[in-house]
Amino acid sequence: MLNLCGRHLVSPSDLALSEIDSIIALAQDMQRQRGNYSELCRGKILATLFYEPSTRTKLSFESAMLRMGGSILGFSDANASAVAKGESLADTIRVMDAYADIIVLRHPKEGAPKLASAYSRVPIVNGGDGGHQHPTQTLTDLLTIHAFKGRVSDLSVAFCGDLKYGRTVHSLIETLVRYPGGKFYLISPEELVLPPRLREYLQRTSSCQLIECRSMEEALPHIDILYMTRIQKERFFNEADYLRLKNSYILDAAKLLLAKQDLVVMHPLPRVNEIAYEVDADPRAAYFAQAECGVYVRMSLMAHLLGVTS
Amino acid sequence: MWRLCPYVVNGTLTGGDELMIKVAGIKRGTVIDHVTAGKGLWIFNKLNLASLGHPVVLLMNVQSSRLGRKDIIKIEDYTAVDTAMLGLIDAGITVNIIENEQVVTKTQVSLPQVVSGLFVCGNPRCVSNSDHYVTPIFALYEAHSRAYLCEYCEEVTKVAWK
Numbered sequence: 047m048l049n050l051c052g053r054h055l056v057s058p059s060d061l062a063l064s065e066i067d068s069i070i071a072l073a074q075d076m077q078r079q080r081g082n083y084s085e086l087c088r089g090k091i092l093a094t095l096f097y098e099p100s101t102r103t104k105l106s107f108e109s110a111m112l113r114m115g116g117s118i119l120g121f122s123d124a125n126a127s128a129v130a131k132g133e134s135l136a137d138t139i140r141v142m143d144a145y146a147d148i149i150v151l152r153h154p155k156e157g158a159p160k161l162a163s164a165y166s167r168v169p170i171v172n173g174g175d176g177g178h179q180h181p182t183q184t185l186t187d188l189l190t191i192h193a194f195k196g197r198v199s200d201l202s203v204a205f206c207g208d209l210k211y212g213r214t215v216h217s218l219i220e221t222l223v224r225y226p227g228g229k230f231y232l233i234s235p236e237e238l239v240l241p242p243r244l245r246e247y248l249q250r251t252s253s254c255q256l257i258e259c260r261s262m263e264e265a266l267p268h269i270d271i272l273y274m275t276r277i278q279k280e281r282f283f284n285e286a287d288y289l290r291l292k293n294s295y296i297l298d299a300a301k302l303l304l305a306k307q308d309l310v311v312m313h314p315l316p317r318v319n320e321i322a323y324e325v326d327a328d329p330r331a332a333y334f335a336q337a338e339c340g341v342y343v344r345m346s347l348m349a350h351l352l353g354v355t356s
Numbered sequence: 357m358w359r360l361c362p363y364v365v366n367g368t369l370t371g372g373d374e375l376m377i378k379v380a381g382i383k384r385g386t387v388i389d390h391v392t393a394g395k396g397l398w399i400f401n402k403l404n405l406a407s408l409g410h411p412v413v414l415l416m417n418v419q420s421s422r423l424g425r426k427d428i429i430k431i432e433d434y435t436a437v438d439t440a441m442l443g444l445i446d447a448g449i450t451v452n453i454i455e456n457e458q459v460v461t462k463t464q465v466s467l468p469q470v471v472s473g474l475f476v477c478g479n480p481r482c483v484s485n486s487d488h489y490v491t492p493i494f495a496l497y498e499a500h501s502r503a504y505l506c507e508y509c510e511e512v513t514k515v516a517w518k
Contacts, residue, residue, distance in 0.1 A: 136489040155483035157508025161490055176481045178509055243505075243512050 047072055051353025054163040054170045058181040058221045065350075066188065066221070073189050073339070073346035080113065083345065086354050087116030093146035094120035095138065096173065097129065097153045102315055102337055103173045103182065107150050110344035119146065136165045143168045148348055150182075151175075169351040177211035177278075183314050184217040185347060186340040191271065193339065194310045194332055200227030204265040206295050207275035207320060210238040214314040215275055220244070223252035231265035232258045235294045237287065238277070262295055266304040272297070274313040274320050274333075298322040302330065312336050379413055379430070386437050387452040387459075388429040393417050395446050396427025402441060410434045423448075440468035444475075444502075444515055469496050477506045478513035 048068040054060065061069070076083050092111040096104050100122065108118045121127045129138065135153070139162045142149055149166060151159050152173035159172035159179075174180040191198050203222060205215045209232055219240075222228050232240055239245075239258065248254060259265050266272070277292045279285075296319060297311065313321060313333040325331050349355075391399060396416050405412045411432040420426040431437070435453050442449050443465040453461040473491045477484045484492040484506065494504035494513065502515045 134489050135483070135487055153483070154481070155486055156479065156481045156511070157483040157490075157506065158487075160508050161483050161487060165489075175483075176509075178481075241511075243510075 047350065047355060049353065050350040052169060053351055054159075054166070055181050055347065055351065056159045056163055056170065056172045057179050058184045058217050060181070063224055066185070069185060069343065069346045069350055070189055070192055072349065073185075073342040074192070076345050077339075077342040080342075083114055083349070085115045086345075086349055087111060087114035087352065090114075090116040090148070090348075090352055090354070091146040092116060092118045092120075092348065093142050093149045094118060094122070094173070095142065095149060095151045096120065096122040097124040097151075097158075098174070100152055100173065102340060103150075103152060103180075106337070106340040107171075107173070107182075107344050107348075109341050110348060113341065114345055114349065116147075116348075120150075135161060139165045139170070142166075148352055171347070171351070174213055177213050177216070179217045180213040180314075181217050182340070182344055182347060183214045184221050185343040186336060187214070187218050187273070187312060187314075188221065189339040189343045190312060190332060190336040191310070193335065195270065198222065199225040201271060202229040202231070202269045203271040203273060204231035204233055204259075204262075204269045205240075205273045205275070206233040206262060206265075206297075208238045208277045209234040209240040209275070211278055212275045215240070215273065216244055218273065219248065223248050223254045228252075229255040230257065231269060232256060233260070233262055233265055233295065235260070235291055237291060238294075262297065262301055263304060266301060266309075267306070269309065270306070271310045271312060272305070274311065274317070276313075276316065276318050276320055293319065296320055296322060297325055299324045299328065302328060305330070379415065381457055382430055382432045382454055383457050384435075385410070385430065385432040385454050386435050387454060388431075388437065388442065389426070389450045389452060390420070390423060390448050391427035391429065392423065392446050392448060393425035393427055396429060399427075399442065399445055400429060402445065403438060405429070405431065408434060438474075439463060439465050440471055441474055443468050444471065467496055467499050467502065470494070471496075471504060475504075475513070475515055477509060477511065479506065479509045479511040482506055482509035482511065484508050 048065050094104050111118050143166045148169045150171045150173045151162050153175050156176035156178035158175050159170055163170040172181055209215050279288050309330045310332045311330050396414050400414050413430040415428040417425045418428055447466055449465045451463045452459045471494045477492050484490040493507040497503040497505040497512055503512045
């Protein structure tokens with residue numbers, strides 16, 4: 047286990063590949079032998095500061111800390127906290143870091159965790175900042191890919207849906223291109239393509255192949271992993287645009303007939319209608335297993351950042 | 357000797373066929389030279405020189421062999437001009453620092469590699485646009501398009517000061 051004690055996690059690029067490997071390896075062991083880690087964080091406190099609604103990220107962090115014997119505190123509604131009185135994020139962080147040993151922050155403003163990390167004496171973990179980054183979802187996704195494919199390199203991965211505002215997509219693709227042999231299909235309507243700056247960055251910093259598609263059918267026969275995303279209503283300034291685009295891509299059993307038998311279908315959840323319920327019964331549907339991976343990878347991450355060892 | 361322009365201050369008018377103005381050199385201070393004609397007043401305002409408390413001369417539409425016309429700003433007894441801002445406004449500017457009536461340093465400004473607080477991030481979702489604690493910080497991303505990368509949201513903002 048590598049020493050990451052006291053570090054912040056704002057972006058996946060904060061972690062070297064060897065550090066990601068260390069987090070994944072411990073998460074795999076925690077998944078196999080959860081009981082061995084039930085006292086690992088006894089006496090530690092996790093603060094979950096969620097300025098935006100969340101179910102999976104918040105509860106999986108809380109579950110992770112509770113499963114390691116630690117305690118939790120925090121809020122999930124900024125309007126019910128001092129924020130509603132006009133308190134700045136920096137002030138909130140400078141107070142909370144006296145109350146907790148590690149802080150998970152979700153915020154609608156992009157870059158908020160970076161700001162928080164400048165004022166915190168304890169590790170800040172980005173639990174999602176606007177359409178920017180979601181590094182712990184990336185770790186979750188990597189653990190899932192390891193579980194189903196046994197590797198994260200030399201894979202053909204399709205990202206489908208909202209590639210413009212989808213922070214899970216941004217974080218994951220930025221990380222996957224650091225591994226060799228990746229081929230990426232980008233399936234989205236024109237209005238929701240990957241941000242040009244990110245696309246240019248990926249091409250500049252890696253030798254990966256990026257293939258833009260407008261239909262799922264183009265990509266499905268060729269891919270090892272299909273990463274579905276929700277068209278996020280909360281990221282649109284204009285509701286008319288959201289209504290026009292929300293049904294762009296729907297995965298159903300008929301479309302899956304085009305795919306490989308060992309395809310892995312992932313989704314960060316929650317889904318709205320982009321994956322039909324009939325797909326749940328298909329053995330290629332991995333999204334609920336993916337959600338479970340989220341608990342173990344967050345256990346491992348917190349153990350690393352808190353510097354606790356079994 | 358420079359030709360008279362209506363905005364010149366602190367000068368001395370002299371006679372002749374053309375109305376000319378003589379501006380004395382400064383003993384110590386800063387001369388911002390080779391300012392693209394027309395940008396002098398803007399720089400004067402951007403650097404907030406009116407409230408600096410030092411004598412300042414703004415010359416506009418001065419003849420220049422290199423530029424045809426240029427603006428010049430002279431600031432007496434002050435050398436701490438913001439060259440990053442000048443680089444953003446006009447990369448052709450030369451900043452001369454004067455000591456004992458001699459030029460001791462001559463700096464050609466350029467687009468700064470890092471910019472702090474001089475412009476706002478173009479991304480409306482960026483935390484730097486909504487939190488008073490944040491000073492926007494940018495790193496030069498692409499010089500030819502004057503594009504800067506926000507340290508917070510990692511979006512690109514193109515600076516339109518030119």
